[in-house]
Amino acid sequence: MTHRVFVVRELGIVLALVLLVAVTAIVNPRFLSAQSVKDLLLGSAILAILAVGQAIVVITRNVDLSVGSILGLTAFATGSVFVAAPGLPIPVMVLIGVAFGAALGAVNGGLIAAARVPALVVTLGTLYVFRGLDYMWAQGRQINAADMPTGFLRMGTATVAGVPVLTLFAVVVLVAVGYYLRNYRSGRELYAIGSDPAAARLYGIPSGRRVLAAFVASGALAGLAGVLHAARFGTLDANAGLGTELNVVAAVVVGGVAIFGGSGSVYGAALGAVLLTVIRAGLPVLGINPFWQDAAVGALILAAIGLDRALSARIARSLRG
Amino acid sequence: MSASLLTLDGVSKSFGAVAALRDVRLELAGGQVHGLVGENGAGKSTLVKILAGVHAPDAGTVTLDGQPLRLSGPAEARAAGIAVIYQEPTLFPDLSVAENIFMGRQPLRGLRRIDTAKMRTDAGELFARLGVHLDPDRPARGLSIADQQLVEIAKAISLDARVLVMDEPTAALSGVEVERLFAVTRALRDAGAAVLFISHRFDEVFALCQRITVMRDGRWVSTDPVDALTVDVVVRRMVGREVSAMYPKQDTTVGAPRLQVRGLSRDGAFADVGFTVHSGEIVALAGLVGAGRSEVCRAIFGIDRYDAGEVLVDGVRLSNGDTAAAIKAGVALVPEDRRQQGLVMELSVQRNATLPRRWELARGGLLLGASERRAAAAWAQRLQVKAGRLTDAVSTLSGGNQQKVVLAKWLATKPRVLIVDEPTRGIDVGTKAEVHRLLSQLAAEGVAVLMVSSELPEVLGMADRVLVMHEGRLTADIPRQRATEESVMHAATGQADA
Structure with missing residues (x-):
């Protein structure tokens, strides 16, 4: 029955998505052209990867506000590494980015475990610290597309059978994480920790270790997103990913992951990322003033939370029966 | 009488300045149900948490099978074969009933993946043993207190524990459910488990237990075979204090x-x-x-x-x-x-x-x-x-x-x-x-x-x-x-x- 509830949540997002795409396509049929769909997929891939990482953390009743800064720092690091070693194979670069992000995530998780301070505060701090390091490193410099291998840059926009490579990255990450969370003991323990931290202690679940791992995973995925960001945009300065964290949290919440942990899925979070991207792309097509876009995203978040409350109240009632 | 399986000797525990347990002793024998009674605040729940590995005693020893037992956490207590049913159910509201029972011990299939189907049937079998109808797939959120308690009991039984500690398991249960719980408890006892049963319902304590320990103000008062006791004796030992002269109640005229x-x-x-x-x-x-x-x-x-x-x-x-x-x-x-x-x-x-x-x-x-x-x-x-x-x-x-x-x-x-x-x-x-x-x-x-x-x-x-x-x-x-x-x-x- 839990699964059925999840399905209902994700179905809601899919319906909203279909409705939005349909209305937009009626107004402007070019919205569904191959190029436009490719742009949408490309645009949502990085956000979806970040949302999957964020969902892992939010499920444990924590939050990671530093993902935008980790993305920025890793993107700049990617450019710098290519400047220093132009011949580096792309897979090695991807691994370096993931490891770098994971290390930054470990800093978050370590501080939270050691200082026993809420994740909100710790990652708000590291948001500024990581971004500050980025500024210090960049010193106002910019790394241009010319400084990076063309093969790497091509990966940022290339397609396989019409599907952007970046989207394939996102799908692989999504399926792997989704499968892990549903089928492995440690994955289920993440849900247990978020559902009732006190009960998790009585069960003997190693909460500290699991939460640390969740932050490492979120950092690693933000690192991956940073490498992909470098490949896609080519031009890098210290501002890459500035302010992304709130978009990511919005995608997760819209995707039905309860902000108090314990429920929701990474599939929902990824769908949330796609929905936000489509809204930002679709509203101008519908002739809606761009100033309204943020308001629309905000309304969607409130609607998602409202739906959450209504659903849980109804489930509670029907189960008490 | 059978040999002692789990022994507490001279166990003390304080929280800040408040002494919750002072020099408490307790012997649990295999194949026996041992009753523990005392007023609120007598230290029973603290004792339970020590056995569960949640609290470490400040002083005294716990021995299992004659070996000193040092528990650094609930997972270790469970590994040592001690299962605990807490007074307050401790379930994960967002997870399914079956997951609540098997969290951390889910049956596995290849590649260390959780075998969801087996977990579901195992949970169903446990409920069949308890004679209750609960859907293993439903989330724990919204379960009545009695049903939550039944899930806790199913969890404890699934451990095949050698020592089963039950802190007021019947408080929320109906008569039929209590009877079923007792039947299962007796079956566990006959299989050689040591059971510690804490309850305020004397009829249950006397019906189920072979020996009864009374605690008061964090101290051990007495342990006797149930045949040697009556409800009146137990109650007197539980409260057994002088009402001191420290209550300066003034006589007043009662008004409207x-x-x-x-x-x-x-x-x-x-x-x-x-x-x-x-x-x-x-x-x-x-x-x-x-x-x-x-x-x-x-x-x-x-x-x-x-x-x-x-x-x-x-x-x-x-x-x-x-x-x-x-x-x-x-x-x-x-x-x-x-x-x-x-x-x-x-x-x-x-x-x-x-x-x-x-x-x-x-x-x-x-x-x-x-x-x-x-x-x-x-x-x-x-x-x-x-x-x-x-x-x-x-x-x-x-x-x-x-x-x-x-x-x-x-x-x-x-x-x-x-x-x-x-x-x-x-x-x-x-x-x-x-x-x-x-x-x-x-x-x-x-x-x-x-x-x-x-x-x-x-x-x-x-x-x-x-x-x-x-x-x-x-x-x-x-x-x-x-x-x-x-x-x-x-x-x-x-x-x-x-």
């Missing part, structure tokens, strides 16, 4: 009805509770933890809404669920948990003491320090609050002095009805006497006092009348002359002859 409660009910908490407290009267509300006493107080004060009934103060009906109206009508509630509910720990003593009167004390909407200080100083002196400075954070005070600040805060509103929930919990003897003197004095001034207390000497020493609750209902109304420890305990444990 002040607080009238009629047919008050809230689904799942209490049902059809009705009583009257007169001006000048101290009425104690006694009963075991979970009997619904605090819930009734919260409903009267308007914190929780009630489903049926009415509350009148001086003949005027209070609107349901309206705390502001209750305060306006002259009701004050000194809550059970002063740190969480009674005080704002970071604020100063004077600000805490004057919080309910902040509007009266303000001049033109501005709350000036001077008026706060004057009002707080007057009460601090009257209640003899020992604080360094009135501007210190209230968290720096001792428990007893904190309690006085809570009392000052509400007494300053000049209440006509004062509800005090566990007014002397966790405070030292001297301060206790001061609190009692104060309550008595207030009653003499015409305040109607309703006092919830789990300490029988306090109940008997202070109250003009004792109301006793058992499982959400009033079971006795005993006048001061007839109130004894035995009569109150009998009513609180649901024995018919009060």
